[in-house]
Structures are given as structure tokens and as C-alpha cells.
Amino acid sequence: MLAIEILGLEKTYNVGFWGKTPKHALRPLHLNVEEGEIFGFLGPNGAGKTTTLKLLMGLVFPTSGTARILGMELDDPRMKAQIGFLPEQPYFYDYLTARELLEYYAQLSGVAAKERSRKADEVLAKVGLPNVAGLQLRKFSKGMLQRVGIAQAILHDPKLLFFDEPMSGLDPLGRRDVRDLMEQLKHEGKTVFFSTHILPDAEALCDRVAVIHDGELKGVGAVADLTSGVRGKVEIIWSGRIIPPAFKGLGADCHVTGDTVRAIVSEECQDAALDALRNAHLRLISLSPVRNSLEAYYVSKLQPGKAAAEVRP
């Protein structure tokens, strides 16, 4: 079964003084997310990522189109019991403590009474907030609120998670924790659909990604396919500033940065290049195939003209 099936969801806002100017926040979107995958939803600011998530959560209503989540309608409470949602810049009842909020939400999600406080403590520990359970949410920092947001999303052990920019506002360790958490969720067989701007995160985590721009879907693909394309070139890095003369003949593209040299040569010339380095007694640092980065794919989808330009991670 598909975890998410988006069937032409479209959202047009009427803006301007008279509300007559249409603003296409989301053009008819068709997208499927399989059960058990981590799906990244990429796009620049204002692309329509949050709009899509709000439509899926039933917070705003589509101008046209529908979607099904776990095979059910968007307003089906049985479906909502099985999903978790982290909104962009989450905000909570600031007069509650973190534990009170989570116990309240657990109750609304149908968690049994005797389980609630254990669940609350468990998820707070999971998101790295074990010591502030009794603190009122008005006293939480931005990153702490983000963590509470993640905690409330996974609280009731949902099958499917929607995260709108899960890494936003987090410190480096926090980001790593969230990456680990998402991997763990996948390991437990859950589906994660998340939006992000951080391409290396998406590259490391996602099974598939979609790129959206100006409300329009620009491309969907498996990360493995998008990045595996070895383009018949290798990258050689060695220490020093010397470029052996033989490299000229190999058609190598060399750059000296600080105390290292980086050269890109075609695969056929790889052995000749290594021999040249050995003969010149230069110390090899690394040899690796040149891969397409997700960033290159992303840029190619947003700016078709620059598709050929090589972008390094």
C-alpha cells in the first residue's frame, strides 16, 4: 500500500487588496510515497513545501485535487491516529510544561491513560530534553521547541511521519540526533516524509526525493540513482604544490589549494596519473570516482540552463 498518494492537490490563494490576484502556492501535484521509505521534499523558500504539508494535514483545504494517506481520506480520524506531524517553527501552549503538553496530546491521540506519562518521558529523552520535562514551554528556546515538536510527533508511535524542516533551529549535535532518529524510524519500518533545505542531509537520509519550485514539481527520483552516475572521471588529491609534467599530457584539470593539489582525470588515465605521482615521489591523499551530488541534481532542476555545471559538495 502507498503511504501517501497525492492526486493533483492544488492550492491557489487570492491575494492583493481586492483578493483578485491568484497566487499559485501549489500547482496540481501528483506524488506517491511508498511505505517504509524516507522521502525528502526539496525546494527553495516559497516553493510550496509547507503548503503541501498543510494540505495533507487538513489545515488548509485544496482548491482542487485530493490525497490519501495510508489509504484513507484526509479528514479520517483513524488515519490521524497513525500519523505524526512536526510543523515549521512549532509553537505550543506556553502555559503548559513539556510533560503536560505531551500527556495532553497523548490523550488526544488515544494513548491509554497509564501509558501517557511513560511515553512522555520516553520521547523527551529521545529528543535530548530529559531534564526540562517540568519546565513551562514559555521558557523554551527555539531549538528546544523544535525538539518538543519532534517529541510530540513521535509520541503516539505513528506509522507515518511528516516533518517540515526537522533540522531547523537545531545545533550540530541536535541535527545529528535527528538524523539518527529518522534512520531509527525507518529501521522500525516507519515512513518519513520531510521537507528540507539541507541537501547533504537529504542525500544521506532519503531513499527518494522530489524537487519542487514555484509550486511545481520539477523532478522525483531515487537518491541512489541520482548520485551514483559515475561520469567516467576520478578525482586525485595529493599533498604538496607540485604538478608532475606528465599530467599535462593526460588532459588533467588541476587546482592547487593550500598544500594540496586536486586533479580530475578520466578513468582511462588513472593508472598513468598514479605512476606520474609515484615517480615524482608525491604523497597520494585520495583517489575517488566523481559522483553526481544531490546538489547538482537539485540545481539542474531549478536552473535547467546550468544543468551541465559541475557542483561540488
Next chain:
Amino acid sequence: MKAAPMSRVFPIALNTFREAVRDRVLYNLVAFAVLMSGAAILVGQISVGIEKLVVINLGLTAVSLFGVVISIFIGIGLVSKEIDKRTLYTLLSRPVRRWEFVVGKFLGLVGTLVLNTFFMAIGVFGALLYVAHHFAKPDAWVLVALYFIILQFVIVTGLALLFSSFSSPLMSAVFAFSLFIVGAFAEDLRGFARMTKGITRWIATGAAYLVPNFSALNVITPVAHGQPVSGQLILYNTAYALIYATMTICGAVLIFERRNLK
């Protein structure tokens, strides 16, 4: 996952109550207590046989005004504040239907008002005891007057919630307060309407009956004079308030169900 709606409505109501308490809404009771004791002491010194009349009149009027102010100022924010602050995002992505949220918020505020009125009632009876030294049988009618005042809060809260579902908080407060004032003269309005003719009469009558009838819910003066309240009026007022409030809540739900959250 076939839990009854009440299993969501009730926790939402409870949380609304908790919010009101933590936002120090019940602090109004301090002001009320000061007012009542001041009045009791002052009236006790005059002592010309109208102490009870003054205390009941003043006490019940204060209960009503304090409560109406709370109904309006919290009522207009019940739903709109949660939309503005986006606390609804993580609530409505749970198995909570929008109507359950609205009804829960409404019941939470009504519960707060009932408790608030309960404490104020203690204050009124305390002042009564202070000036008269003992309770008389007709004092029991004060309880009925208090019950009617709570029915007023139920209607006013419903109105505040309804207005706030389609207009700004300030306008909602103005609308709700105006209707509270106009509603106090509902019986007179109905009288005026009967005096007009033709199409005007239809419109005026319709308008007069649309306005909440707060004059029927106000029995402060007769009760202060020790007069009883008829069982029929109690029954009629109860049904009226429940129907009126239900209609306002239905209206608010209908609007909120279609609304795009910002």
C-alpha cells in the same frame, strides 16, 4: 480508534480551564471579594432596613458584569488565538475533529465561569450574612438569579465565539458587548416591534427575537425584594439559553470547519 467524541472534547475543555487558571483569570475574584466586603461594611453602617436589598442588587450585578467581561474577553480568543499562535497545527493533525475542538473550548470556558460564579456566590452570601446576621427563606431565590446569570454567560460565550470566527477580536468584543446591552432590553424591543406596521413589523419582530433575551434572564430586582421566581420561567430560560447557545456554537463550527488556517 473508535473512541467517543467526548474522549476528546473533555480533555480539550479541561485544558481550556487549565489555561484560564494559569492566565490568572480567577484573580478577578480578589477584586470581587474586595468589592463585596467593602459594600457589606458600608451598607452595614447605614442600617435602615434595606441592607439586604442593596447587597443582593449590587452583588448579583457585579457577578453578572465580571462574568460577562470574562466571557467576552476569553470567548473571542478561544479559537482565534489558537489559529494565530498556530497551536492548532499539532492539535488538528491528531484524531480531533474541528467541531470537537470548538465544543471543547466552549465547555472549558463555561466550566471556568461556573466555578468563578460559585466562588462569587459564596462572597454574596457571606456579605448577606454579615448585614442580616442570618439567612431567610427567600434568600434561596438568589440561587436562581445566579443560575440565570450563568445562563447569560453561556449565551455570551457562544456569541463571542461565533463573532470571533469571522471577525477581528476587537470587532467581536464590540459586537458581543453591544448585544449584551441590547439584549438587556429585549422585552422592550419586542414591544416596539409590535407597534410598527407592515413589512417593517416583520423585520423589526424578527430582529427583536434574534437578539438574545437577557431581560428574561435578569431577575435580580424581584429577587432582591424577596419575590419568588416561577418554575415555568426557570424551565423556559433553561431551554432558551441552551437552544440559543447551541445555535451560536453550530454557526461557529460551520464557519470554522471551512476555514483555512493561516
